[in-house]
Amino acid sequence: MNEHEFKNLYHDHGRNLYNFILWITVNRSICEDILQEVFVKLWRCETVPAEPDELRRWLLTVTRRTCLDFLRKSSRFARLRHKYQTERRESPSDPDAPFLWEKLENLPEMERSILYLHLKIGHTYREIADMFDLTENRVRVRAFRALKRLRETLTKKEL
Numbered sequence: 001m002n003e004h005e006f007k008n009l010y011h012d013h014g015r016n017l018y019n020f021i022l023w024i025t026v027n028r029s030i031c032e033d034i035l036q037e038v039f040v041k042l043w044r045c046e047t048v049p050a051e052p053d054e055l056r057r058w059l060l061t062v063t064r065r066t067c068l069d070f071l072r073k074s075s076r077f078a079r080l081r082h083k084y085q086t087e088r089r090e091s092p093s094d095p096d097a098p099f100l101w102e103k104l105e106n107l108p109e110m111e112r113s114i115l116y117l118h119l120k121i122g123h124t125y126r127e128i129a130d131m132f133d134l135t136e137n138r139v140r141v142r143a144f145r146a147l148k149r150l151r152e153t154l155t156k157k158e159l
Contacts, residue, residue, distance in 0.1 A: 017063050024067045034070055038063050103153050111146035
């Protein structure tokens with residue numbers, strides 16, 4: 001597929017796919033991300049159906065599956081966030097725990113989730129990578145950076 005054909009497909013089908021995704025997700029920013037992902041998949045695909053009806057069905061199938069993947073992934077984050085907040089409300093025995101929980105709250109959600117899953121629950125980096133569709137090395141880097149950021153904020157408090 002060349003660039004001209006791709007632009008024509010986007011022009012012909014982009015608006016309908018956008019409305020379909022918006023109907024499923026009810027969130028415009030998420031809708032734009034998913035639509036972009038669908039067209040990235042289309043660009044990378046080697047064989048695209050030639051008939052217009054078959055192409056439309058194929059695009060809708062890819063779009064629906066991409067939406068479901070996104071919703072499953074966000075559901076994992078929601079469950080993890082709920083568990084994290086429940087543990088934070090429990091009365092800790094460590095007097096410094098509220099301060100630590102507060103500093104963990106300041107981390108980005110992905111990094112906080114990785115640390116929580118690895119340090120608290122005991123998942124390996126490979127398992128976490130599979131959960132978030134990342135490479136194991138990427139998970140390790142994010143965990144390292146999160147711990148480094150925590151170390152820096154905790155050291156600043158002591159000064």
